[in-house]
Amino acid sequence: MLEDHAKIASLIRQAGEISGGKKLQRIVYILQKLGYPFKQIFHFHFSGPYSEELSVQLEELCDFGFLVETREEKGEEERFRYRLSEAGEGFLSHYKNVLPDMKNLTQKLIDQNAQFLECVALLLYFDHLPHREAIEKIKSIEQKPIGSDLDCATLFIEEIRILRSIDYPVIR
Amino acid sequence: MNLVRSFEKLNEEKVFKDPVHRYVHVRDRLIWDLIGTSEFQRLRRIRQLGTTFFTFHGAEHSRFGHSLGVYEIARRIIEIFKYRNHWDDSETMVTLCAALLHDVGHGPFSHSFEKVFGTDHEKYTQEIILGDTEIHRLLDMQGSGFAEKVADVIGKTYPNRLVVSLISSQIDADRMDYLLRDAYFTGVSYGHFDLERIWRVMRSHGDQIVFKLSGMHAVEDYIMSRYQMYWQVYFHPVTRSAEVILTQILHRAKRLYQEGFHFKYTPVPLIKIFEGTMVLRDYLKLDESVIMYFFQAWQEENDAILSDLCRRFMNRRLFKYVEFTPELLSAKNDLIEAFSAAGIDSEYYLQVDSSSNSPYDLYRPGKEGASQPIRLLMPDGRLHELSRESDVVGSITGMRRTDVKLYYPKDRVVELPDHSSAKKKIKEILGI
Known part of the structure; x- marks a missing residue:
């Protein structure tokens, strides 16, 4: 009963706060690719992997009052910040160990900006291709220049894989 | 070139x-x-x-x-x-x-x-x-x-x-x-819009499709149709109930297969998917005729849950629902206990279904990360997002798109003896 929702709430509790729905999408996708038990289906949208299911679940958590969503203007766009409410704490009390402790990894992801996380997500999305081909593919569909970001993202993926293997050694 | x-x-x-x-x-x-x-x-x-x-x-x-x-x-x-x-x-x-x-x-x-x-x-x-x-x-x-x-x-x-x-x-x-x-x-009488008018006002603008401002009302019609179809057809609670039962049948059949249950009608085309070894060739053999055949046949299986769920699906004896609220969630454990006391397996007969389970979506401009917004081409060549120009679309833009319901077999609850404490408890929690 609402286990997938509980995982999102648990992630946000571990993060303290996540600023930006897009960033949250990227973080959940990256964690899923690292083997954490998020079940949402992601498909490619214009700027990378995106899950409509996750987006609706987030909204449902807000409608239930389990998350506090704060809107802020960012240029022409709106951005939303998410944190767990008191009711959300109550909600999570029904779900023990829905996610492992991954504070270190979550913090590392949160510290990155959304565009960099997009590069990381893109590389992981095309990880079935040989690395060089994946880079070419990303460059062919990305409209902004991201060459050096992709190099950094490649190294970053190595780092987070190591972190994952320490924090969460068993792939469930 | x-x-x-x-x-x-x-x-x-x-x-x-x-x-x-x-x-x-x-x-x-x-x-x-x-x-x-x-x-x-x-x-x-x-x-x-x-x-x-x-x-x-x-x-x-x-x-x-x-x-x-x-x-x-x-x-x-x-x-x-x-x-x-x-x-x-x-x-x-x-x-x-x-x-x-x-x-x-x-x-x-x-x-x-x-x-x-x-x-x-x-x-x-x-x-x-x-x-x-x-x-x-x-x-x-x-x-x-x-x-x-x-x-x-x-x-x-x-x-x-x-x-x-x-x-x-x-x-x-x-x-x-x-x-x-x-x-x-x-x-249904909603869901209609002027397709040809939309085509006529469509323009390619760089790498995106935009719509001439003069065609805004045709686009509004399309958005309203999408809105109505979502709530009236795609997310209809009766359809969702059938979907819940269908999902539970598949769960039950998979579980039984994994536990070595002896099916009277062995689901040969589904074995690979139960075992997690399905390849494309196996997938292409599956269609709704195959699935409906087994649902029909499984009404006679010796597993009470599987046969009951299949009978419900084939004969449209669907689950009823109540709105799922945070209060219901707090009573979750009591409800599961009462179901158990009534001899109803909550794993298969008590299901939450939410809009996040729907493959359809509504137009939601402004939510970062979502699909590209619909843009109107203004007479001066600038592009404006639809909901900023259209009062009609603007009025539904911020509206709720979530709906969470708890499905359960009301007939099983009703048929419990009136003096049963489990029945009283279930009725009290579900407010029925």
Whole structure:
């Protein structure tokens, strides 16, 4: 009963706060690719992997009052910040160990900006291709220049894989 | 300069009579041959709207008709764009093939299957286009890399965003067809909009499709149709109830198989998926006729849960529902206990269903990370997001799109003896 929702709430509790729905999408996708038990289906949208299911679940958590969503203007766009409410704490009390402790990894992801996380997500999305081909593919569909970001993202993926293997050694 | 390679034309145009578009016109040999493949013909045996026929009995139409419809819309839009010199003709065939094949990876009752078995129809679409199939062989004959291009358009990773937008965006050939087709077959009076007017006000603007301001009302109609269809058809609680039962049947059958249950009717075509070893060849053997056969047969199985769920599905004895609230969640453990005391297995008979389980969505501009917004082309050449210009669209933009319900078999609760404390407890918690 609402286990997938509980995982999102648990992630946000571990993060303290996540600023930006897009960033949250990227973080959940990256964690899923690292083997954490998020079940949402992601498909490619214009700027990378995106899950409509996750987006609706987030909204449902807000409608239930389990998350506090704060809107802020960012240029022409709106951005939303998410944190767990008191009711959300109550909600999570029904779900023990829905996610492992991954504070270190979550913090590392949160510290990155959304565009960099997009590069990381893109590389992981095309990880079935040989690395060089994946880079070419990303460059062919990305409209902004991201060459050096992709190099950094490649190294970053190595780092987070190591972190994952320490924090969460068993792939469930 | 783009070199436009020529694709073989048919000696004579073929047409399919279609209730939505009147005729679907086929002039290219490749399109005709793709329609004739076994993988595409399989779509005749997969309903477009899954379990919706339980609510709207007309909704028996298939993904085959819808796929032809999407192809036809894409073909007509391309004709309009070509007339205005807004189209690179070297992209025509790849776009038409992608339009025709965009749903070819759907399985029987796709969405429930994906939930239970963790499959993804979009991945199967890619696999059918790129793997060992009749479709792949036909595409491959058109030249090296052609099949990959078609797969990229459907996967939304094709470099030409205009082509991707035609097949997959907030107003695309896919949505235009399914809204009209689903409205027609369900028989509802909403869901209609002026397709041809929308085509006439569509413009390519760089790598995106935009709409002339003068056509805003046609676009408004489309958005309102989408809104109405979402709440009145796609997310109808009775349809969702059938979907819940279907999902539970699949869960139960899988569990029984894994526990070594001796089926009277062994689900041979499903064994690979139960074992997690299914390959494309096995997947392509599955369709809704196969699934319905087993549901019919399993009514006689010796497992009380499986046979009961199948009887419910086949005879439309669906679960009832209550709105799911945070208060209900707090009472979750008490409810499960009461179900257990009443001899009802809560794992199969108590299910939360939320809008996040729906494959349909509403137009939600402004939510970062979501799809590209619909843009209007203003007389001065600037682009404005639709909801900022349209009061009608603006009024539904911020509206709730979530709905969470708890489904349960009311008949089982009602038939408990009146003095039963479990019955009292269940009725008290559910407020019935």
